[in-house]
Amino acid sequence: MSADSSTAERKKKVVGRPFKKGQSGNPGGLPKDLKEVITLARSHTVTAINALATIAQKGTSEAAVIAASEALLNRAWGKPKDTVEIDGNSKLTVIINRGD
Numbered sequence: 001m002s003a004d005s006s007t008a009e010r011k012k013k014v015v016g017r018p019f020k021k022g023q024s025g026n027p028g029g030l031p032k033d034l035k036e037v038i039t040l041a042r043s044h045t046v047t048a049i050n051a052l053a054t055i056a057q058k059g060t061s062e063a064a065v066i067a068a069s070e071a072l073l074n075r076a077w078g079k080p081k082d083t084v085e086i087d088g089n090s091k092l093t094v095i096i097n098r099g100d
Contacts, residue, residue: 053072
């Protein structure tokens with residue numbers, strides 16, 4: 001790829017707001033059939049939570065118990081945020097804690 005073509009491609013990228021004020025990027029919203037799938041899936045929320053709780057309590061596989069427990073906690077409290085600590089010394093130290 002030449003330098004001219006890469007410069008032209010960069011100029012095509014929209015920075016900021018790509019739509020006029022008040023104009024939606026998705027004027028039709030979600031398709032009707034997708035809304036129906038979401039509604040159907042949400043109707044099984046209680047069943048799914050109960051199944052996860054049962055697996056977390058009585059699961060025979062440690063991996064299944066951990067996965068079910070994490071799924072329950074993530075739904076109840078949200079996924080843990082990534083944190084970055086920067087040491088004030090001359091050397092830069094970055095510690096990323098993903099809650100794993």
